[in-house]
Amino acid sequence: MADWQVIEGGVTAPKGFRAAGITAGLKPSGAPDLALILSDCDAIAAGVFTTSQVRAACVDYCQDVLENKPAARAILCNAGQANACTGEQGKQDALASAATTATALHLAPDQVLIASTGVIGQRVKIDALQAGIPDLVAALTTDGSDKAARAIVTTDLVTKSIALETQMGNRPVRIGGIAKGSGMIHPDMATMLGFITCDAAVSPQLWQDMLRRATEKSFNQITVDGDTSTNDCLLALANGESRTPAITTAGPAADKLEAMLTEVCIHLAKSITRDGEGATCLIEIEVTGAMSDRAANKIARTVAGSSLVKSAVFGRDPNWGRIAGAAGRAGIPFEQSDLSITLGNFTLMTHGTPQPFDRAAASHYLKQQAELSTSAMAKILLTNSHHSHDLQLTDTQTPSARQQIEIEALSHPVKIAINVGTGIGKGLAWGCDLSYDYVKINAEYTT
Amino acid sequence: MADWQVIEGGVTAPKGFRAAGITAGLKPSGAPDLALILSDCDAIAAGVFTTSQVRAACVDYCQDVLENKPAARAILCNAGQANACTGEQGKQDALASAATTATALHLAPDQVLIASTGVIGQRVKIDALQAGIPDLVAALTTDGSDKAARAIVTTDLVTKSIALETQMGNRPVRIGGIAKGSGMIHPDMATMLGFITCDAAVSPQLWQDMLRRATEKSFNQITVDGDTSTNDCLLALANGESRTPAITTAGPAADKLEAMLTEVCIHLAKSITRDGEGATCLIEIEVTGAMSDRAANKIARTVAGSSLVKSAVFGRDPNWGRIAGAAGRAGIPFEQSDLSITLGNFTLMTHGTPQPFDRAAASHYLKQQAELSTSAMAKILLTNSHHSHDLQLTDTQTPSARQQIEIEALSHPVKIAINVGTGIGKGLAWGCDLSYDYVKINAEYTT
Numbered sequence: 001m002a003d004w005q006v007i008e009g010g011v012t013a014p015k016g017f018r019a020a021g022i023t024a025g026l027k028p029s030g031a032p033d034l035a036l037i038l039s040d041c042d043a044i045a046a047g048v049f050t051t052s053q054v055r056a057a058c059v060d061y062c063q064d065v066l067e068n069k070p071a072a073r074a075i076l077c078n079a080g081q082a083n084a085c086t087g088e089q090g091k092q093d094a095l096a097s098a099a100t101t102a103t104a105l106h107l108a109p110d111q112v113l114i115a116s117t118g119v120i121g122q123r124v125k126i127d128a129l130q131a132g133i134p135d136l137v138a139a140l141t142t143d144g145s146d147k148a149a150r151a152i153v154t155t156d157l158v159t160k161s162i163a164l165e166t167q168m169g170n171r172p173v174r175i176g177g178i179a180k181g182s183g184m185i186h187p188d189m190a191t192m193l194g195f196i197t198c199d200a201a202v203s204p205q206l207w208q209d210m211l212r213r214a215t216e217k218s219f220n221q222i223t224v225d226g227d228t229s230t231n232d233c234l235l236a237l238a239n240g241e242s243r244t245p246a247i248t249t250a251g252p253a254a255d256k257l258e259a260m261l262t263e264v265c266i267h268l269a270k271s272i273t274r275d276g277e278g279a280t281c282l283i284e285i286e287v288t289g290a291m292s293d294r295a296a297n298k299i300a301r302t303v304a305g306s307s308l309v310k311s312a313v314f315g316r317d318p319n320w321g322r323i324a325g326a327a328g329r330a331g332i333p334f335e336q337s338d339l340s341i342t343l344g345n346f347t348l349m350t351h352g353t354p355q356p357f358d359r360a361a362a363s364h365y366l367k368q369q370a371e372l373s374t375s376a377m378a379k380i381l382l383t384n385s386h387h388s389h390d391l392q393l394t395d396t397q398t399p400s401a402r403q404q405i406e407i408e409a410l411s412h413p414v415k416i417a418i419n420v421g422t423g424i425g426k427g428l429a430w431g432c433d434l435s436y437d438y439v440k441i442n443a444e445y446t447t
Numbered sequence: 448m449a450d451w452q453v454i455e456g457g458v459t460a461p462k463g464f465r466a467a468g469i470t471a472g473l474k475p476s477g478a479p480d481l482a483l484i485l486s487d488c489d490a491i492a493a494g495v496f497t498t499s500q501v502r503a504a505c506v507d508y509c510q511d512v513l514e515n516k517p518a519a520r521a522i523l524c525n526a527g528q529a530n531a532c533t534g535e536q537g538k539q540d541a542l543a544s545a546a547t548t549a550t551a552l553h554l555a556p557d558q559v560l561i562a563s564t565g566v567i568g569q570r571v572k573i574d575a576l577q578a579g580i581p582d583l584v585a586a587l588t589t590d591g592s593d594k595a596a597r598a599i600v601t602t603d604l605v606t607k608s609i610a611l612e613t614q615m616g617n618r619p620v621r622i623g624g625i626a627k628g629s630g631m632i633h634p635d636m637a638t639m640l641g642f643i644t645c646d647a648a649v650s651p652q653l654w655q656d657m658l659r660r661a662t663e664k665s666f667n668q669i670t671v672d673g674d675t676s677t678n679d680c681l682l683a684l685a686n687g688e689s690r691t692p693a694i695t696t697a698g699p700a701a702d703k704l705e706a707m708l709t710e711v712c713i714h715l716a717k718s719i720t721r722d723g724e725g726a727t728c729l730i731e732i733e734v735t736g737a738m739s740d741r742a743a744n745k746i747a748r749t750v751a752g753s754s755l756v757k758s759a760v761f762g763r764d765p766n767w768g769r770i771a772g773a774a775g776r777a778g779i780p781f782e783q784s785d786l787s788i789t790l791g792n793f794t795l796m797t798h799g800t801p802q803p804f805d806r807a808a809a810s811h812y813l814k815q816q817a818e819l820s821t822s823a824m825a826k827i828l829l830t831n832s833h834h835s836h837d838l839q840l841t842d843t844q845t846p847s848a849r850q851q852i853e854i855e856a857l858s859h860p861v862k863i864a865i866n867v868g869t870g871i872g873k874g875l876a877w878g879c880d881l882s883y884d885y886v887k888i889n890a891e892y893t894t
Contacts, residue, residue: 050776051778052772052775052776053774053775053779053780053781053782053783054771054772054774054775054776054783054786055783084768085768085771085783085796085799085800085801087784087799087800120771120772121767121768121801229772230771230772230775307754307885311886314886321531321532321566321567321568324501324532324567324677325499325501325567325676325677327501328499328500328501328502328677329498329499329500329501330500331498332500334500336500336501336502336532337534339501349532352532352534353532353534354532435886438754438758438886439758439761439881439882439886440883
């Protein structure tokens with residue numbers, strides 16, 4: 001079913017979308033901080049939001065808008081202030097942001113969705129934001145995805161972007177996405193945001209269901225440190241500009257679109273995880289033989305989130321005991337005599353019994369995967385320092401080359417495969433290693 | 448109800464108990480590694496065990512014994528090898544350990560409970576263990592608790608011990624306990640073990656219920672990094688040697704005994720958390736206003752386990768946004784307009800609104816609590832290095848002075864109080880900060 005190809009253009013790859021990113025003066029650093037994505041016609045809109053009880057004003061706003069009508073024309077996103085824990089004033093600022101954008105675009109306010117990321121407890125700098133809207137609208141272009149991707153980052157070391165194209169009835173259908181997040185691990189300046197565009201025609205309920213299922217297999221299966229932000233949100237627009245037949249029921253066309261959407265989400269999710277603060281590599285956990293996919297996913301997530309497994313990978317230590325321990329405490333019943341574990345090509349445990357293996361070679365495998373991934377990342381770093389929160393954009397790579405390198409950086413995960421029995425349930429999860437830099441970044445960002 | 452006092456003697460403080468700890472040659476370092484606790488008469492026995500699907504042979508053994516008959520005379524514990532993931536041979540070794548101890552004590556094998564801690568996947572060195580049993584039995588004394596406490600540690604920096612005494616019908620009743628664990632965060636050499644002795648007479652079901660409830664308020668409310676060991680176990684013996692009236696039903700006497708048991712468990716649990724690898728302080732989270740104690744406990748646990756909160760405390764950063772974020776994602780519904788947060792005496796947030804506070808003074812509070820705790824810990828350290836796993840015992844403090852200092856080290860927690868509404872539910876949880884040393888210890892212990 002994976003008959004798609006990677007194309008350029010991010011969220012502006014699908015037909016009928018424009019995007020822009022500018023510096024509006026919200027970040028003290030003067031880095032880009034305001035992004036806009038526009039569909040030239042009404043688009044079906046779906047959203048998935050943080051499950052936290054403590055939510056930013058923009059999250060409440062988008063949920064209200066989409067509950068009322070699952071459609072939108074534009075997504076405005078600011079970086080710098082999260083506009084979370086800002087009470088009634090925060091709500092007013094959110095409404096004002098949407099209204100100003102709508103006016104500039106000649107839209108109704110509820111055709112504009114909004115997202116914020118930055119410091120919790122700080123109001124968005126509403127004057128600067130509103131003053132920036134005309135420039136932002138004027139900057140909209142059909143190749144503006146990269147600029148938008150840059151304007152939504154905070155502590156991210158790299159931008160996150162992807163676009164895929166497939167054929168439906170001999171016409172191209174495209175899905176593009178950009179995201180930000182250094183792994184939900186820095187709520188002052190973090191948050192996971194994802195914006196997806198699609199030019200297929202799809203019914204609202206189907207699109208929302210697809211997005212939810214894709215999220216479960218991607219963003220919900222990654223972990224950097226288990227923390228969830230007040231502002232997490234994923235928004236997806238589908239505008240029908242591909243002029244392919246409308247997808248209104250389950251079937252082969254819907255399956256194909258959902259598979260491609262899932263792939264876009266998985267790419268962005270892995271990209272966020274790889275950029276987890278202090279991480280030197282991506283870890284991919286595959287669990288098979290569980291009673292259900294849900295059970296397998298839970299075991300995979302638990303292993304991916306284990307501080308001990310993460311520390312061991314950073315120490316290049318093929319420590320099967322920690323993997324077995326984490327799998328065992330996931331809350332999913334299995335017989336320990338059924339537990340088998342492989343790391344890359346190394347069999348560490350079979351049916352509950354530790355196996356002899358070449359520890360030095362297995363350690364080398366861990367080291368090598370990290371080196372391959374890190375050297376790719378180094379070519380596309382936005383900054384060398386988390387601490388300034390001032391992103392110096394490197395323009396030594398073109399957007400297209402940057403996307404190639406980003407894919408390369410995700411192509412060398414540390415692979416851990418776990419089998420827990422003969423069930424048909426399988427699942428994948430992604431994590432990153434736990435390094436000194438994680439602690440450094442999160443402890444030294446003091447008030 | 449807290450009308451007890453701290454006394455000396457640990458697990459040998461209650462009447463009719465003896466204990467010993469020796470070097471049997473199980474640890475490569477030559478540090479003590481074999482401990483025995485003996486009741487002079489049959490004792491009611493209760494146990495709480497790891498919920499992991501991957502369990503050591505000793506855990507299965509104890510569960511089987513106690514299901515069959517909730518009574519025991521002795522607890523044997525070895526450190527060095529966990530005897531987990533060792534298959535059928537591990538089971539045989541566990542049975543042989545119990546049988547040899549029983550023979551030396553002239554008991555039936557099922558009167559001996561066993562526990563192991565050390566490297567996962569390694570068989571216990573059964574020959575050395577069996578050869579050591581006669582010396583171990585010969586070393587049993589009524590003041591042997593401290594030696595036993597030392598023989599069960601692995602990566603612990605300090606021993607963990609407590610004894611409390613109260614009066615029931617004008618006669619003293621005592622509960623003592625020892626524990627080990629550097630926070631379940633090092634499954635190669637970790638595991639949380641707790642052994643409790645009591646000289647009250649109490650019915651088996653009541654004793655088991657009390658232990659389970661006490662565990663829920665203590666060991667289940669601590670977190671260092673969320674990892675659970677294959678060998679975690681808590682065993683409690685009550686031998687009736689206080690000659691106080693048997694407690695067979697719920698009522699004031701049962702409540703009094705349970706409160707004291709809970710206090711013993713909380714002390715040991717906090718002591719383990721304070722000794723979390725790399726920790727510089729103890730963090731105590733109090734949650735009030737929830738719909739139930741269960742809900743409050745879950746929020747408290749989530750905040751205590753947040754890597755972001757832990758990093759912020761290590762960075763001496765009074766970062767209320769991270770506390771609010773962690774509380775919000777605990778999975779317990781509350782209105783964010785009800786959320787109030789204090790840190791020590793500093794009010795950080797009231798009814799969902801951030802409050803102005805003296806950040807420098809709040810940061811100083813965090814620093815001061817860590818310094819007070821760390822300077823107490825420094826006086827009773829068993830070793831300065833985790834890496835050797837070779838504990839150099841410092842004998843510059845007497846057992847009684849050491850217990851005083853241990854209590855002192857727990858007396859300066861960083862206190863975070865969270866109110867989420869007007870419900871009657873309240874809960875406490877304990878954690879520690881996340882430092883560079885956590886990563887160092889867990890990454891550099893390579894194969």
